[in-house]
Amino acid sequence: MRRLFAILATISLLFGLSACSGTATPNSLDLSQASQQDSSSVLESSATEPSAPPISSTVQERVPDEESAGSGVLVAYFSATGNTEKIALHLQDILDADLCEIVPEDPYTSEDLDYSQDGCRANQEQNDPAARPAIAGSVEKMEDYSVVFLGYPIWWGQAPKILCTFLENYDFDGVTIVPFCTSGSSDIGSSAATLQDLAPNANWLSGQRFSGSASRETVAAWVEGLNLPESPTGAEDSQTQLQLHFAGGEAIIALEDNATTRDFLAMLPATLTFEDYAGSEKISFLDQGLSTENAPESYDPQAGDVALYTPWGNLAIFYGDAGSSSDLVFMGRVVSGLELLAGMDGTFEGTVTVLA
Ligand SMILES: Cc1cc2nc3c(=O)[nH]c(=O)nc-3n(C[C@H](O)[C@H](O)[C@H](O)COP(=O)(O)O)c2cc1C
Numbered sequence: 001m002r003r004l005f006a007i008l009a010t011i012s013l014l015f016g017l018s019a020c021s022g023t024a025t026p027n028s029l030d031l032s033q034a035s036q037q038d039s040s041s042v043l044e045s046s047a048t049e050p051s052a053p054p055i056s057s058t059v060q061e062r063v064p065d066e067e068s069a070g071s072g073v074l075v076a077y078f079s080a081t082g083n084t085e086k087i088a089l090h091l092q093d094i095l096d097a098d099l100c101e102i103v104p105e106d107p108y109t110s111e112d113l114d115y116s117q118d119g120c121r122a123n124q125e126q127n128d129p130a131a132r133p134a135i136a137g138s139v140e141k142m143e144d145y146s147v148v149f150l151g152y153p154i155w156w157g158q159a160p161k162i163l164c165t166f167l168e169n170y171d172f173d174g175v176t177i178v179p180f181c182t183s184g185s186s187d188i189g190s191s192a193a194t195l196q197d198l199a200p201n202a203n204w205l206s207g208q209r210f211s212g213s214a215s216r217e218t219v220a221a222w223v224e225g226l227n228l229p230e231s232p233t234g235a236e237d238s239q240t241q242l243q244l245h246f247a248g249g250e251a252i253i254a255l256e257d258n259a260t261t262r263d264f265l266a267m268l269p270a271t272l273t274f275e276d277y278a279g280s281e282k283i284s285f286l287d288q289g290l291s292t293e294n295a296p297e298s299y300d301p302q303a304g305d306v307a308l309y310t311p312w313g314n315l316a317i318f319y320g321d322a323g324s325s326s327d328l329v330f331m332g333r334v335v336s337g338l339e340l341l342a343g344m345d346g347t348f349e350g351t352v353t354v355l356a
Contacts, residue, residue, distance in 0.1 A: 072144065073097035077151030078162050080108050083182040083212025084151045090219040091149050091180070098145070102166050105134040115156070122155055131161040135169070142170045147178065147228055150195070154183035154209070159191045164198055172199035176229050179207030187321070203229070208302060218300040218324075225254050225304060225333020240265065242332070244317075244341070246274070246350040251317075251337030253306055259293035260308050260329045264315075269353040272315065274344070280320025282341055284350070286313055292329050300324035306332045317341060 075097045079085035085101070092099045112121035125131040139145075150166075152159040159181070177199060179192040192207040208222050224239070240261075242253040255261045264286075272284040290308055301307055301318045308329040309316050317334060319342035334341070 072146045073149070074100060074139070074142075074145040074147070075149045075151065076100040076102060076139070076166065077149075078102040078104075078153070078160055078166075079151070079182075080113055080153060080160070084153050084180075086212055087180060087182060087210050087214060087219060088149075088151050090214075090216045091151075091223070093216065094220050094223050095149070097149070100139050102162055103136045104162055105136045122160070125161045126156045126158060128161070132165040132168070133160075133162040135162060135165055138169065145175065147176045148172070149178045149180060151180045151182075152191075154181050154186045154188070154191060157186055157189055157191065159195055163195060167195060167198040173201040174203070175199075176203040176205060178205045178226060178228075181207065181209050182212045183209055206304075210302075214300060217296055218302065221256075221299070221305060221330050221333070222302055224256060225335060227254075227335050239332075241335075241355040242268070243353050243355050244337070244350045245353070246341070246344060246348055248344050248348075249337055249340035251341045252335050252355070253317075253332050254335050255306075255332040256330060258295070258329075258331070259291040260295065261331050263288075263290040264308075264331065265354065269351065271349055271351045273347060274317075274350050275347045276345075277316070278320075278322075280318060280322055282317045282319065282344065283309070283312075283314045286315060289313055290329075295329040298324055298326045299328050299330050301328060301330075304334045304338050305330060306334065 073095045075088050075091045075095065077084050077088040077100075079088070079101070088099065088101075091097065108121065111117075114120045115123050117123070125133060150163070152163050159179075179188065179195065181188050181191060186209070188207040188209040192204065196202075196204050205226060205228075210219065239257070240255045242255055244251045244253060255265070267286070267288065272286070274282045274284045277283045290313070292308070292310055299307070301316075301322050301324075303318055303320060305318045307316045307318070308314070308331055309325075310327050310329060315331075316328070317338075319338055
Protein backbone atom coordinates (compact mmCIF):
# COMPACT_ATOMS: atom_id res chain seq x y z
CA MET A 1 0.00 0.00 0.00
CA ARG A 2 1.52 3.27 -1.09
CA ARG A 3 0.34 5.35 1.78
CA LEU A 4 -2.05 4.91 4.58
CA PHE A 5 -4.84 7.39 4.52
CA ALA A 6 -6.62 8.42 7.65
CA ILE A 7 -9.86 6.65 8.41
CA LEU A 8 -12.79 8.97 8.17
CA ALA A 9 -14.86 9.34 11.28
CA THR A 10 -17.77 6.95 11.00
CA ILE A 11 -20.10 8.96 13.12
CA SER A 12 -20.94 12.58 13.03
CA LEU A 13 -19.36 14.06 16.12
CA LEU A 14 -20.80 17.50 15.93
CA PHE A 15 -23.74 18.52 18.09
CA GLY A 16 -23.89 22.01 16.70
CA LEU A 17 -22.01 23.49 19.61
CA SER A 18 -22.25 27.20 20.11
CA ALA A 19 -19.32 29.53 19.80
CA CYS A 20 -17.54 30.38 23.03
CA SER A 21 -19.04 33.32 24.80
CA GLY A 22 -19.76 34.45 28.31
CA THR A 23 -17.69 35.44 31.29
CA ALA A 24 -14.18 34.30 31.94
CA THR A 25 -13.41 32.58 35.19
CA PRO A 26 -10.58 34.55 36.73
CA ASN A 27 -7.46 32.79 37.92
CA SER A 28 -6.47 33.44 41.47
CA LEU A 29 -3.32 31.33 41.76
CA ASP A 30 0.11 32.23 40.58
CA LEU A 31 1.69 29.45 38.54
CA SER A 32 4.47 29.02 41.06
CA GLN A 33 1.92 28.20 43.73
CA ALA A 34 0.29 25.38 41.83
CA SER A 35 1.09 21.78 42.61
CA GLN A 36 3.42 19.95 40.28
CA GLN A 37 3.71 16.35 39.22
CA ASP A 38 6.12 14.53 36.97
CA SER A 39 4.83 14.39 33.42
CA SER A 40 5.82 10.74 33.20
CA SER A 41 2.77 9.97 35.32
CA VAL A 42 0.42 11.00 32.53
CA LEU A 43 -1.28 7.95 31.09
CA GLU A 44 -1.61 7.83 27.35
CA SER A 45 -4.75 7.20 25.44
CA SER A 46 -5.10 5.88 21.92
CA ALA A 47 -3.93 8.41 19.40
CA THR A 48 -6.21 7.07 16.71
CA GLU A 49 -9.44 6.29 18.51
CA PRO A 50 -11.56 8.76 20.39
CA SER A 51 -11.89 6.28 23.20
CA ALA A 52 -12.68 7.25 26.74
CA PRO A 53 -9.46 8.57 28.25
CA PRO A 54 -8.32 6.90 31.47
CA ILE A 55 -7.39 9.82 33.69
CA SER A 56 -6.97 13.53 33.68
CA SER A 57 -3.58 15.15 33.61
CA THR A 58 -2.58 17.07 36.69
CA VAL A 59 0.80 18.15 35.41
CA GLN A 60 1.45 21.83 35.54
CA GLU A 61 4.68 23.04 34.14
CA ARG A 62 6.35 26.05 32.77
CA VAL A 63 10.02 25.76 31.98
CA PRO A 64 11.58 29.19 31.65
CA ASP A 65 15.15 27.93 31.81
CA GLU A 66 17.97 30.38 31.22
CA GLU A 67 18.30 29.61 27.53
CA SER A 68 14.64 29.70 26.62
CA ALA A 69 13.52 32.54 28.88
CA GLY A 70 12.68 35.64 26.91
CA SER A 71 12.55 33.71 23.66
CA GLY A 72 9.17 35.30 23.08
CA VAL A 73 7.59 31.98 22.17
CA LEU A 74 5.20 30.18 24.47
CA VAL A 75 3.73 26.73 23.92
CA ALA A 76 0.50 26.65 25.92
CA TYR A 77 -1.58 23.52 25.86
CA PHE A 78 -4.38 21.61 27.51
CA SER A 79 -4.14 17.83 27.40
CA ALA A 80 -6.51 15.57 29.29
CA THR A 81 -4.82 12.28 28.41
CA GLY A 82 -1.35 13.19 27.21
CA ASN A 83 -1.63 13.18 23.38
CA THR A 84 -1.53 16.93 22.91
CA GLU A 85 1.19 17.15 25.52
CA LYS A 86 3.49 15.06 23.33
CA ILE A 87 3.12 17.52 20.46
CA ALA A 88 3.61 20.43 22.85
CA LEU A 89 6.86 18.93 24.09
CA HIS A 90 8.10 18.51 20.52
CA LEU A 91 7.27 22.16 19.90
CA GLN A 92 9.01 23.31 23.06
CA ASP A 93 12.12 21.46 21.96
CA ILE A 94 12.01 22.64 18.34
CA LEU A 95 11.33 26.27 19.19
CA ASP A 96 13.34 26.44 22.41
CA ALA A 97 10.13 27.89 23.81
CA ASP A 98 8.62 28.25 27.24
CA LEU A 99 5.99 25.68 28.10
CA CYS A 100 2.74 26.18 29.94
CA GLU A 101 0.25 23.45 30.59
CA ILE A 102 -3.29 24.71 31.02
CA VAL A 103 -4.39 22.72 34.04
CA PRO A 104 -8.00 22.66 35.20
CA GLU A 105 -8.57 23.72 38.77
CA ASP A 106 -10.98 20.78 38.94
CA PRO A 107 -9.14 17.93 37.16
CA TYR A 108 -11.06 15.77 34.72
CA THR A 109 -11.70 12.22 35.84
CA SER A 110 -12.22 9.34 33.42
CA GLU A 111 -15.95 9.62 34.12
CA ASP A 112 -15.81 13.32 33.26
CA LEU A 113 -14.27 12.42 29.90
CA ASP A 114 -16.49 9.46 29.06
CA TYR A 115 -18.24 11.14 26.17
CA SER A 116 -20.37 8.05 25.52
CA GLN A 117 -22.37 9.26 28.52
CA ASP A 118 -24.53 12.21 27.47
CA GLY A 119 -24.30 13.85 30.84
CA CYS A 120 -20.57 13.55 31.41
CA ARG A 121 -18.83 16.74 32.45
CA ALA A 122 -16.94 17.20 29.16
CA ASN A 123 -20.13 16.86 27.13
CA GLN A 124 -22.02 19.23 29.40
CA GLU A 125 -19.31 21.85 29.11
CA GLN A 126 -19.07 21.53 25.34
CA ASN A 127 -22.83 22.02 25.06
CA ASP A 128 -22.85 25.05 27.37
CA PRO A 129 -21.81 28.29 25.61
CA ALA A 130 -21.15 29.90 29.00
CA ALA A 131 -18.95 27.12 30.38
CA ARG A 132 -15.54 28.41 31.42
CA PRO A 133 -13.71 25.75 33.48
CA ALA A 134 -11.33 27.48 35.87
CA ILE A 135 -7.59 27.18 35.34
CA ALA A 136 -5.15 26.44 38.16
CA GLY A 137 -2.34 28.96 37.97
CA SER A 138 -1.54 31.57 35.38
CA VAL A 139 1.22 32.68 33.05
CA GLU A 140 3.19 35.26 34.97
CA LYS A 141 4.30 37.50 32.11
CA MET A 142 2.20 36.85 29.09
CA GLU A 143 3.41 40.16 27.68
CA ASP A 144 6.83 38.56 27.16
CA TYR A 145 5.45 36.41 24.38
CA SER A 146 4.92 37.56 20.81
CA VAL A 147 4.12 34.06 19.58
CA VAL A 148 1.85 31.60 21.37
CA PHE A 149 1.37 28.06 20.13
CA LEU A 150 -1.99 26.94 21.52
CA GLY A 151 -2.67 23.23 21.77
CA TYR A 152 -5.74 21.22 22.67
CA PRO A 153 -7.59 17.97 22.00
CA ILE A 154 -10.66 18.06 19.78
CA TRP A 155 -13.80 17.56 21.81
CA TRP A 156 -16.90 17.17 19.68
CA GLY A 157 -15.26 19.04 16.83
CA GLN A 158 -14.21 21.99 19.01
CA ALA A 159 -11.58 23.01 21.50
CA PRO A 160 -12.42 22.19 25.14
CA LYS A 161 -14.01 25.17 26.88
CA ILE A 162 -10.98 25.63 29.12
CA LEU A 163 -9.29 27.11 26.05
CA CYS A 164 -11.94 29.82 26.10
CA THR A 165 -11.06 30.51 29.73
CA PHE A 166 -7.41 30.78 28.79
CA LEU A 167 -7.97 33.15 25.88
CA GLU A 168 -10.26 35.39 27.90
CA ASN A 169 -7.76 35.66 30.75
CA TYR A 170 -5.06 37.52 28.80
CA ASP A 171 -4.61 40.31 26.30
CA PHE A 172 -3.53 38.74 23.01
CA ASP A 173 -3.75 41.87 20.88
CA GLY A 174 -0.94 41.78 18.32
CA VAL A 175 0.25 38.35 19.46
CA THR A 176 0.67 35.66 16.83
CA ILE A 177 -1.33 32.61 17.87
CA VAL A 178 -0.71 29.27 16.20
CA PRO A 179 -3.34 26.64 17.07
CA PHE A 180 -2.58 22.94 17.02
CA CYS A 181 -4.63 19.98 18.14
CA THR A 182 -4.78 16.22 18.41
CA SER A 183 -7.85 14.10 17.82
CA GLY A 184 -9.01 10.58 17.14
CA SER A 185 -9.63 11.44 13.50
CA SER A 186 -11.29 14.85 13.21
CA ASP A 187 -9.42 17.68 11.56
CA ILE A 188 -8.88 20.99 13.34
CA GLY A 189 -12.00 22.10 11.45
CA SER A 190 -13.79 25.12 12.84
CA SER A 191 -12.28 24.79 16.31
CA ALA A 192 -9.60 27.41 15.68
CA ALA A 193 -12.08 29.80 14.06
CA THR A 194 -14.26 29.54 17.15
CA LEU A 195 -11.32 30.43 19.36
CA GLN A 196 -10.40 33.37 17.14
CA ASP A 197 -13.58 35.14 18.22
CA LEU A 198 -12.14 35.31 21.74
CA ALA A 199 -8.92 37.05 20.68
CA PRO A 200 -9.96 38.86 17.51
CA ASN A 201 -6.98 41.23 17.51
CA ALA A 202 -4.40 38.47 17.61
CA ASN A 203 -2.66 37.40 14.43
CA TRP A 204 -4.00 33.87 14.02
CA LEU A 205 -2.06 31.53 11.76
CA SER A 206 -3.60 28.42 10.21
CA GLY A 207 -3.84 25.58 12.67
CA GLN A 208 -2.72 22.01 12.35
CA ARG A 209 -4.07 18.69 13.55
CA PHE A 210 -1.65 15.95 14.59
CA SER A 211 -2.08 12.42 15.74
CA GLY A 212 -0.80 11.98 19.26
CA SER A 213 2.01 9.82 17.89
CA ALA A 214 3.29 12.41 15.39
CA SER A 215 7.07 12.50 15.38
CA ARG A 216 9.30 15.46 16.25
CA GLU A 217 10.29 15.55 12.59
CA THR A 218 6.68 15.88 11.46
CA VAL A 219 6.09 18.70 13.90
CA ALA A 220 9.36 20.39 12.87
CA ALA A 221 8.37 20.23 9.20
CA TRP A 222 5.14 22.04 10.04
CA VAL A 223 6.95 24.68 12.08
CA GLU A 224 9.42 25.34 9.31
CA GLY A 225 6.62 26.14 6.90
CA LEU A 226 4.97 28.62 9.23
CA ASN A 227 5.20 32.29 8.56
CA LEU A 228 6.23 33.30 12.07
CA PRO A 229 6.92 36.98 12.66
CA GLU A 230 10.30 36.84 14.33
CA SER A 231 11.62 33.60 12.91
CA PRO A 232 12.10 31.95 16.32
CA THR A 233 13.68 28.89 14.77
CA GLY A 234 15.74 30.85 12.31
CA ALA A 235 14.41 28.44 9.70
CA GLU A 236 12.68 31.02 7.55
CA ASP A 237 15.84 33.00 7.08
CA SER A 238 17.31 30.34 4.87
CA GLN A 239 14.09 29.37 3.13
CA THR A 240 13.61 30.00 -0.55
CA GLN A 241 10.07 30.81 -1.59
CA LEU A 242 8.50 29.46 -4.75
CA GLN A 243 5.47 30.72 -6.58
CA LEU A 244 3.20 28.14 -8.19
CA HIS A 245 0.94 29.88 -10.69
CA PHE A 246 -2.06 28.02 -12.10
CA ALA A 247 -5.41 28.86 -13.70
CA GLY A 248 -7.19 29.10 -10.34
CA GLY A 249 -4.65 31.40 -8.71
CA GLU A 250 -1.28 30.95 -7.07
CA ALA A 251 0.30 29.22 -4.13
CA ILE A 252 3.46 30.22 -2.29
CA ILE A 253 5.75 27.44 -1.12
CA ALA A 254 8.47 27.85 1.51
CA LEU A 255 11.17 25.46 0.41
CA GLU A 256 13.27 23.38 2.77
CA ASP A 257 17.01 23.36 2.09
CA ASN A 258 18.07 19.80 1.32
CA ALA A 259 19.59 17.79 -1.52
CA THR A 260 16.15 17.13 -3.02
CA THR A 261 15.11 20.77 -3.13
CA ARG A 262 18.50 21.89 -4.44
CA ASP A 263 18.01 19.55 -7.44
CA PHE A 264 14.46 20.83 -7.84
CA LEU A 265 15.61 24.45 -7.78
CA ALA A 266 18.02 23.67 -10.60
CA MET A 267 15.01 22.72 -12.77
CA LEU A 268 13.24 26.03 -12.28
CA PRO A 269 11.47 27.86 -13.73
CA ALA A 270 9.34 25.01 -14.99
CA THR A 271 5.80 24.40 -16.15
CA LEU A 272 4.48 21.22 -14.58
CA THR A 273 1.35 19.21 -15.23
CA PHE A 274 -0.62 18.41 -12.09
CA GLU A 275 -3.33 15.88 -11.43
CA ASP A 276 -5.23 14.81 -8.35
CA TYR A 277 -4.21 11.77 -6.38
CA ALA A 278 -6.53 10.05 -3.92
CA GLY A 279 -8.43 13.22 -3.11
CA SER A 280 -5.60 14.40 -0.89
CA GLU A 281 -2.69 15.42 -3.13
CA LYS A 282 -1.92 17.31 -6.30
CA ILE A 283 0.90 15.45 -7.97
CA SER A 284 3.18 16.17 -10.90
CA PHE A 285 5.60 13.74 -12.52
CA LEU A 286 9.01 15.31 -12.93
CA ASP A 287 11.17 14.93 -16.05
CA GLN A 288 14.27 14.16 -14.03
CA GLY A 289 15.07 12.43 -10.77
CA LEU A 290 15.90 14.40 -7.66
CA SER A 291 18.55 13.49 -5.11
CA THR A 292 17.36 11.87 -1.89
CA GLU A 293 20.72 12.16 -0.17
CA ASN A 294 20.44 12.41 3.62
CA ALA A 295 16.66 12.08 3.46
CA PRO A 296 15.12 10.85 6.73
CA GLU A 297 13.96 7.25 6.76
CA SER A 298 10.31 8.03 7.20
CA TYR A 299 8.05 11.02 7.17
CA ASP A 300 4.40 11.69 7.99
CA PRO A 301 3.00 14.34 5.61
CA GLN A 302 0.54 16.98 6.77
CA ALA A 303 -1.86 19.05 4.70
CA GLY A 304 0.21 21.80 3.07
CA ASP A 305 3.39 19.75 2.82
CA VAL A 306 5.28 19.46 -0.44
CA ALA A 307 7.20 16.23 -0.92
CA LEU A 308 8.89 13.99 -3.43
CA TYR A 309 7.42 10.51 -3.83
CA THR A 310 10.53 8.58 -4.75
CA PRO A 311 9.15 5.40 -6.42
CA TRP A 312 7.26 7.41 -9.04
CA GLY A 313 9.49 10.49 -9.02
CA ASN A 314 6.56 12.83 -8.58
CA LEU A 315 6.11 16.02 -6.70
CA ALA A 316 3.24 15.73 -4.21
CA ILE A 317 1.44 18.70 -2.67
CA PHE A 318 -0.76 17.44 0.16
CA TYR A 319 -4.07 19.13 0.87
CA GLY A 320 -5.57 16.22 2.80
CA ASP A 321 -4.49 13.63 5.27
CA ALA A 322 -2.02 10.89 4.39
CA GLY A 323 -0.06 8.35 6.32
CA SER A 324 3.61 8.12 7.14
CA SER A 325 5.81 6.74 4.38
CA SER A 326 9.45 5.87 3.90
CA ASP A 327 9.07 6.78 0.21
CA LEU A 328 8.37 10.45 0.77
CA VAL A 329 10.98 13.19 1.13
CA PHE A 330 9.88 16.46 2.69
CA MET A 331 10.56 19.47 0.46
CA GLY A 332 8.63 22.36 1.93
CA ARG A 333 5.28 23.85 2.91
CA VAL A 334 2.56 25.74 1.12
CA VAL A 335 2.27 28.98 3.07
CA SER A 336 -0.63 30.41 1.05
CA GLY A 337 -3.03 29.34 -1.68
CA LEU A 338 -3.46 25.72 -0.62
CA GLU A 339 -7.26 25.96 -0.78
CA LEU A 340 -7.06 27.31 -4.33
CA LEU A 341 -4.80 24.46 -5.35
CA ALA A 342 -7.01 21.90 -3.65
CA GLY A 343 -10.01 23.28 -5.53
CA MET A 344 -8.49 22.65 -8.96
CA ASP A 345 -10.29 19.94 -10.93
CA GLY A 346 -8.71 17.37 -13.23
CA THR A 347 -5.40 17.92 -14.96
CA PHE A 348 -3.95 21.42 -14.99
CA GLU A 349 -0.68 23.19 -15.61
CA GLY A 350 1.26 25.14 -13.03
CA THR A 351 4.32 27.32 -13.51
CA VAL A 352 6.86 27.22 -10.71
CA THR A 353 9.23 30.15 -10.31
CA VAL A 354 11.63 31.19 -7.59
CA LEU A 355 10.58 34.35 -5.80
CA ALA A 356 13.34 36.92 -5.41
C1 LIG B 1 -15.19 14.62 25.35
C2 LIG B 1 -14.36 14.15 24.19
C3 LIG B 1 -14.78 14.42 22.90
C4 LIG B 1 -14.01 14.03 21.80
N1 LIG B 1 -14.43 14.37 20.55
C5 LIG B 1 -13.67 14.03 19.48
C6 LIG B 1 -14.05 14.43 18.17
O1 LIG B 1 -15.02 15.16 17.94
N2 LIG B 1 -13.28 14.02 17.13
C7 LIG B 1 -12.16 13.25 17.31
O2 LIG B 1 -11.51 12.90 16.35
N3 LIG B 1 -11.74 12.88 18.56
C8 LIG B 1 -12.47 13.27 19.64
N4 LIG B 1 -12.05 12.93 20.90
C9 LIG B 1 -10.75 12.24 21.07
C10 LIG B 1 -9.63 13.23 21.42
O3 LIG B 1 -9.65 14.38 20.58
C11 LIG B 1 -8.26 12.59 21.25
O4 LIG B 1 -8.17 11.40 21.99
C12 LIG B 1 -7.16 13.56 21.64
O5 LIG B 1 -5.93 13.17 21.05
C13 LIG B 1 -6.97 13.61 23.15
O6 LIG B 1 -5.94 14.52 23.43
P1 LIG B 1 -5.31 14.65 24.89
O7 LIG B 1 -4.70 13.30 25.21
O8 LIG B 1 -4.28 15.71 24.74
O9 LIG B 1 -6.40 15.02 25.81
C14 LIG B 1 -12.80 13.31 22.01
C15 LIG B 1 -12.40 13.01 23.31
C16 LIG B 1 -13.16 13.44 24.39
C17 LIG B 1 -12.69 13.14 25.78
